[in-house]
Amino acid sequence: MARIKVPDLIDIVAIGKNSEMGYQGGLPWSGMTKDIRKFVERTLDNGIVLMGDTTFLSIPKERRPLHNRDHYVLSFNPENPELQRYSGQISICGSIPEAFAKIDKNYPKLDSPVINVGGGKVFETCMPYTSGIFLTTLDIRPDADTYFEFDRREWKREGEIDSWVEENAKVNGVCFDKVDCVDEFLVRRKVVPKYIEM
Numbered sequence: 001m002a003r004i005k006v007p008d009l010i011d012i013v014a015i016g017k018n019s020e021m022g023y024q025g026g027l028p029w030s031g032m033t034k035d036i037r038k039f040v041e042r043t044l045d046n047g048i049v050l051m052g053d054t055t056f057l058s059i060p061k062e063r064r065p066l067h068n069r070d071h072y073v074l075s076f077n078p079e080n081p082e083l084q085r086y087s088g089q090i091s092i093c094g095s096i097p098e099a100f101a102k103i104d105k106n107y108p109k110l111d112s113p114v115i116n117v118g119g120g121k122v123f124e125t126c127m128p129y130t131s132g133i134f135l136t137t138l139d140i141r142p143d144a145d146t147y148f149e150f151d152r153r154e155w156k157r158e159g160e161i162d163s164w165v166e167e168n169a170k171v172n173g174v175c176f177d178k179v180d181c182v183d184e185f186l187v188r189r190k191v192v193p194k195y196i197e198m
Helices: 033-046 053-058 096-106 119-127
Strands: 004-005 009-015 020-022 048-052 070-074 090-093 114-118 129-139 155-171 174-188 195-197
Touching: 004 009, 004 114, 009 020, 009 033, 009 119, 009 174, 020 053, 033 048, 033 114, 033 155, 033 174, 048 053, 048 119, 070 096, 070 119, 096 119, 096 195, 119 129, 129 155
Parallel strands: 009 114, 009 129, 048 070, 048 114, 070 090
Antiparallel strands: 004 195, 129 174, 155 174
16 A cells, blocks of 8 residues: 655645536636736745646646646546646646645655645545635626635635736626735635545
8 A cells, every 4th residue: 555645745726616627618707806806826836736637737838837836637637638638748637646745756845835726626526635725705796617616614815815807807707897806825724634535
């Protein structure tokens, strides 16, 4: 039986008022410039990102893979030609344990978190191993088919809340003059597992 080390894993996600986070393989909104800046800063600071193949392939081609970040991309179809095109630039993984094992092998003395950027299935599958969440809540209720589900009672806020207004954003293709946003960091109240037994 193999024992695989679990990295310090932090989700980064933006949601609508009803936990909406995705629509038809992408985001239900665009033009949220400060939220995008926060995403870039947080993922660059840590340098290692975990994501599903749909999320990876939703990144515009000219920005894929994300600059100066080491990508671990989860896929049920690792031989997908679209993914294989990037095989020299990303690590394609068939499961969460495989991703964790590759991260541990490549970063045996890792002392910074791995940032999980989703999407929905990856957030759900990794939730038992997630120790923190960068959560931005947008004051909108967009059409969505993917939601960020978690039990708020298992988490507590750490640090200050940041709030701002996004201007001239689009939600499901409709222009909004202003969208109120709240950003917070949540930490799990209980200790997450340090290893996965396989």
